[in-house]
Amino acid sequence: MIWRSVAELRQAVAAWHRDGLRVALVPTMGALHEGHLALVRRGFALADRVIASVFVNPTQFGPTEDFSAYPRREAEDSAMLAEVGAHGLYMPTADEMYPAGFSTTITVGGVSEGLCGAARPGHFAGVATVVAKLLLQARPDVALFGQKDYQQLQVIRRMVRDLDLGVQIEGVPTVREADGLAMSSRNAYLTPSERAIAPGLYRTLTAMAGRLSAGAAADEQEAWGREQLQSSGFSAVDYLELRDADSLQRLDRLDRPGRLLVAARLGRARLIDNVAVVTK
């Protein structure tokens, strides 16, 4: 079932709710891969009906970013979702999401600062606003997001709490290729030689995480990691930082559950990844 309008979407979800069914939403920007399907599968464990949305949201791309180039594969996305057993797909038009005169923005302070928030001004306001809209349009009981976009996940958690959206937010572990590369629609931008370099991102994170867990200083490890990435072929490291796993505040050393987050450039791709850093 494909819905193009808020009205159709709401009607379907309201009918399920009247029948006492629990509904899960998996918001995506399409170009689906195993990471997205893992969200749908996890949705089946948490709800009776699982729907996905596909919307390449213009407001979360900066003026020099890859909005036009971002892969769009509507027919394949739809087929993959049907195959995995999703109960519906919401594919709104840009006009349905942002009608004439649209002028409201949701900003989340704190967790959106630094990291991708510094590298991509306005990005998280775009994300927060479109996710709030999708949650209010669909009114699911639970919504699922990948931990691969960890800062985004924390921004959404904070917003949902702050605005009393009353939806359970479920973060799902990152799905990786056999060599450790986090699955991402943007991996399609990589040439074969860049693809061979890319797994170094995750290898560097896991090496650092082990030493940070053992008590190493963050600045020393971050310098080591940057050097590793640049010498292996990444052209720039936007950030590589140890942060508090919940508040995303900077940690000098692991004294509570942490998250190590990275963004680095490889050819025309900007890859992000992150791992948990656990206290011993």
Place this chain on the structure above:
Amino acid sequence: MIWRSVAELRQAVAAWHRDGLRVALVPTMGALHEGHLALVRRGFALADRVIASVFVNPTQFGPTEDFSAYPRREAEDSAMLAEVGAHGLYMPTADEMYPAGFSTTITVGGVSEGLCGAARPGHFAGVATVVAKLLLQARPDVALFGQKDYQQLQVIRRMVRDLDLGVQIEGVPTVREADGLAMSSRNAYLTPSERAIAPGLYRTLTAMAGRLSAGAAADEQEAWGREQLQSSGFSAVDYLELRDADSLQRLDRLDRPGRLLVAARLGRARLIDNVAVVTK
């Protein structure tokens, strides 16, 4: 029935919804007067159950404004609402509304610019955020707001449309004293001699509206109105402007439905008012 927590409020509204009843919410900052009661009475015409909220929202007051002085009369408010037949009163604590770590803000462009938006930076972001929270906490079918705060009403309409909040917003005509002064909790700040001057605000608006309807130029009428107010004893006129009734864009002359809006200082009160300006 008085609820202090979101959980109690939601439980009550959900029970009514399960019974197929329509629920109206009247958000207020307390210090209730006939204007608020008119909102509740109008709610009875639109819904089966009408509840009010009383919360003096700190985030919509500027640092030099009257947050501390703003009148608080919880017992009287509660009695007035019971008397008029309201079915419930939500009086959250500041901690319930803004728990530790709160960091989300909703801003609405366009309609929030100029007028009170210029005179009170951050005011409408505070209003939009708290109203979104109240609507998401209570999940009413309809919410009622006074036309006396006309710009606020337009900001809320825009936000509700933009974020797909799915609530009907009802604007209710301003209730006035016998001499025309718009009812307001802030009228309590007026001394007897200021109170005698205050009705000049509405008289000036209605005189201007007649001439603007007949085709007079806005800037000429606005200059006349400012002069009237200042010579009658108002100490300053923050704004006095003809605007488009929906978008609140500036009008030079009435060529579509307009709204004439004013804010002026009298003693320690800042009074606002507005009237429709109808095309002939």
